[in-house]
Amino acid sequence: MDLQPPALKVMVIDDSRTIRRTAEMLLKHAGCEVITAIDGFDALAKIADHHPRVIFIDIMMPRLDGYQTCALIKHHSTFRSIPVIMLSSRDGLFDKVRGRTAGSEQFLTKPFSREELLGAIKAHVPGFAAVEQHAP
Template structure:
């Protein structure tokens, strides 16, 4: 599966520079335009300007965590339909359930593979782009 994601804008919200850099490299190779944010506040400031097609958000972040960030995105009428994928190093049922409550579309456990990342994009966004 080597889909071409050249028109897709993907936002990565993670306080880990390593995760941001790794994910950005992977997605850029797949043709995505990548917007990175270091936390929820940073992301919310950038979302309106960049209008990403899909957002990956880490759960454990300072100031505004992934759940709060996801809830704020989903409560905004302009971005409520933007897929939000939660990223977490915890693979707990509670975390997944809480993610669903705030409106996340999927949950990936770290460390995630390149394929998991691209599959998530394929599932939530690429289908709409391919006519």
């Protein structure tokens, strides 16, 4: 009997359906279990239910932006150790510094590549090895 370790749970928070679907497809292809959320409020409820090992979060979202959501995650004793990687189409120094101040571990500029997503996971989740899933 071939026992495989459980898939790495990754959360992607973005108000863009296209970004969520793209990240989900790339991460699932690498063997991850992907939980998506449309904004910070949606994400906070799902984090408690799913306990992801890493979170990718868009900065510019309605209601609760990425900086606010990251700060809330990092101020919660149960979830503060979850690595948070900011996603943004803006790549200015101010945005990156503000992300670090909120508690994020890394900043990726959109559009991101598969290699960038997996590289961020490898950098912040010990023992992660992508599992290539080839179509038949």
